[in-house]
Amino acid sequence: MVDLTINTDVAHQILTGFIKSEVTRVGYSRAVINLSGGLDSAISCVLAVNALGAENVFALRLPYRTSSQDSLDHAQLIIDQFKIPNETIDISDMVDPLIKRDPNISNLRKGNIMARVRMIALYDQSEVFKGLPIGTSNKTEILLGYSTLWGDMASAINPIGDLYKTQARQLARSINVPAPIIDKPPSADLWEGQTDENELGFTYDEVDKLLYLLVDQRYSPQECIEEGFNEKFVTAVITRIRRNQFKRMMPPIAKLSNRTIGYDFLYLRDWGT
Amino acid sequence: MFNGKIRAMKLNLSLAQIATKLGDVDANLEKHLTYIKQAKEQKTDLLVFPELSLTGYVLQDLVASVAHKPTDDDPVFKHLLKASHDLDLVVGFVDEDARHRFYIASAYLSGGKVLHVHHKVYLPTYGLFDEGRFFAWGDSIRSFDTRFGRVGMLICEDFWHASPPYLLWLDGADIMLFSSASPGRGLNDKEKLDSARWVERVSKAYASMFTAFVAHCNRVGFEDGLLFWGGATVNDPNGELLVQGPYFEEALTSVGLDLNQLRRSRARLPLLRDERTALVQKELDRILSRG
Numbered sequence: 001m002v003d004l005t006i007n008t009d010v011a012h013q014i015l016t017g018f019i020k021s022e023v024t025r026v027g028y029s030r031a032v033i034n035l036s037g038g039l040d041s042a043i044s045c046v047l048a049v050n051a052l053g054a055e056n057v058f059a060l061r062l063p064y065r066t067s068s069q070d071s072l073d074h075a076q077l078i079i080d081q082f083k084i085p086n087e088t089i090d091i092s093d094m095v096d097p098l099i100k101r102d103p104n105i106s107n108l109r110k111g112n113i114m115a116r117v118r119m120i121a122l123y124d125q126s127e128v129f130k131g132l133p134i135g136t137s138n139k140t141e142i143l144l145g146y147s148t149l150w151g152d153m154a155s156a157i158n159p160i161g162d163l164y165k166t167q168a169r170q171l172a173r174s175i176n177v178p179a180p181i182i183d184k185p186p187s188a189d190l191w192e193g194q195t196d197e198n199e200l201g202f203t204y205d206e207v208d209k210l211l212y213l214l215v216d217q218r219y220s221p222q223e224c225i226e227e228g229f230n231e232k233f234v235t236a237v238i239t240r241i242r243r244n245q246f247k248r249m250m251p252p253i254a255k256l257s258n259r260t261i262g263y264d265f266l267y268l269r270d271w272g273t
Numbered sequence: 274m275f276n277g278k279i280r281a282m283k284l285n286l287s288l289a290q291i292a293t294k295l296g297d298v299d300a301n302l303e304k305h306l307t308y309i310k311q312a313k314e315q316k317t318d319l320l321v322f323p324e325l326s327l328t329g330y331v332l333q334d335l336v337a338s339v340a341h342k343p344t345d346d347d348p349v350f351k352h353l354l355k356a357s358h359d360l361d362l363v364v365g366f367v368d369e370d371a372r373h374r375f376y377i378a379s380a381y382l383s384g385g386k387v388l389h390v391h392h393k394v395y396l397p398t399y400g401l402f403d404e405g406r407f408f409a410w411g412d413s414i415r416s417f418d419t420r421f422g423r424v425g426m427l428i429c430e431d432f433w434h435a436s437p438p439y440l441l442w443l444d445g446a447d448i449m450l451f452s453s454a455s456p457g458r459g460l461n462d463k464e465k466l467d468s469a470r471w472v473e474r475v476s477k478a479y480a481s482m483f484t485a486f487v488a489h490c491n492r493v494g495f496e497d498g499l500l501f502w503g504g505a506t507v508n509d510p511n512g513e514l515l516v517q518g519p520y521f522e523e524a525l526t527s528v529g530l531d532l533n534q535l536r537r538s539r540a541r542l543p544l545l546r547d548e549r550t551a552l553v554q555k556e557l558d559r560i561l562s563r564g
Binding site: 003005006007009010011013014017018021022025162264265266267268269270271272273 | 294295296297331333334335457460461462463464465466494495496497498500520521
């Protein structure tokens with residue numbers, strides 16, 4: 001029915017070209033990346049290595065004290081396999097003071113704090129290493145808003161944001177991301193036992209097919225239902241996409257003047273380069 | 274100009290699929306002059322650059338600041354017109370008319386003169402495109418005479434519509450020069466992006482249906498997340514692919530055209546001879562007068 005197969009050679013050629021072009025044209029030659037041990041950051045990291053050379057990529061491991069050992073080990077697999085300069089910074093000392101202020105703090109708030117502290121560490125190392133932060137958000141999570149605003153969504157450029165999770169997995173196989181990273185259940189690892197698919201309530205395989213019809217093929221909700229998708233599932237996913245539009249935009253500016261940033265002051269980021 | 278003189282029967286055609294700096298006309302002019310030098314060394318007769326080759330593509334609010342006039346007192350065109358004494362040139366630029374309307378334009382330069390300027394007549398303003406917001410719509414489609422015969426130029430979306438190539442054909446064009454800034458899109462399991470497959474398919478179709486030479490020069494390089502895919506092509510009057518440039522990287526792609534192929538193809542397949550233009554006109558009149 002829905003075929004999400006991609007030509008991974010073409011994807012690799014375009015995405016490494018994108019990283020090389022967009023990093024170097026602003027005067028940089030290096031990249032920094034938060035290597036979580038998960039699939040998406042592994043892919044972005046290997047693409048950056050293939051685009052810029054391993055010596056020009058700086059991989060950060062940023063564990064919190066409850067992070068799983070698997071996450072650290074899997075990040076290390078990438079570092080060892082591709083011989084990437086790296087550093088490990090335990091973020092517990094930065095995260096805990098904020099968490100301890102409220103004994104009733106929710107997992108969601110804790111997770112958001114961790115994601116945003118990691119962003120701070122990533123951007124700080126960006127200055128130290130003189131490298132641009134490379135994004136690690138895939139199309140599925142961007143559409144569903146399954147991410148932390150100004151946290152794991154923060155980056156200078158994002159090479160994998162137009163690949164659904166199931167497509168990212170195909171690319172991972174083709175660029176030799178180690179099998180344990182590809183095969184394990186996706187998780188933000190913000191609390192013990194968390195998995196994306198449990199939290200979301202559906203599988204990436206299901207939702208990617210639905211998103212492809214809704215977004216890429218412009219199917220109406222009714223047409224998706226006629227294609228065999230459960231009506232509640234279709235409605236829930238559409239609601240998620242709509243409610244999370246704010247995460248995909250810069251904050252709107254209230255218009256006062258005749259020329260306002262975001263509305264009628266229009267230039268690409270690559271202006272002049 | 275043709276002017277009834279015996280025209281050249283061979284044409285060394287080169288297509289320069291370059292990357293541009295967005296909004297930096299001076300830097301882009303330098304690149305043009307470099308490619309012109311290289312093409313001249315290869316004895317190129319006609320060198321084609323892509324759409325908006327002097328400016329970059331997603332110009333948005335840069336449009337007014339990068340506009341030029343194709344005249345010999347223009348600081349950019351004076352260099353290109355001088356170079357056109359050595360070889361004919363097609364360059365892409367933002368043309369500003371006397372009343373300050375801005376057009377996506379291609380100029381054909383030869384012997385120090387501007388033989389023709391085409392203003393893009395179809396401005397895509399949908400999907401990822403927003404040209405109609407920033408540019409004026411061209412309103413003519415004309416072929417013109419060159420030392421190689423009669424030529425027609427179209428820019429990107431112009432040839433996504435069937436009528437502009439058809440009009441050029443009826444207006445005498447035997448060589449169609451298409452230029453593009455086509456962003457790559459439509460990744461699936463195939464070896465080529467959807468956008469590349471589509472453009473290659475229609476270029477070949479026009480060459481076949483119009484028994485004409487059809488050259489396509491598309492730029493390369495990124496602008497933010499958009500990748501222009503290159504892949505310049507030349508198809509002959511039999512619809513056969515003569516040469517193809519690489520995808521995604523800068524290249525000068527050259528081929529010698531045997532213009533006598535027009536005669537041989539049309540002797541075999543007289544589609545031009547048999548085209549019933551009066552019937553087309555009659556039916557168009559009927560269709561358009563329905564109200």
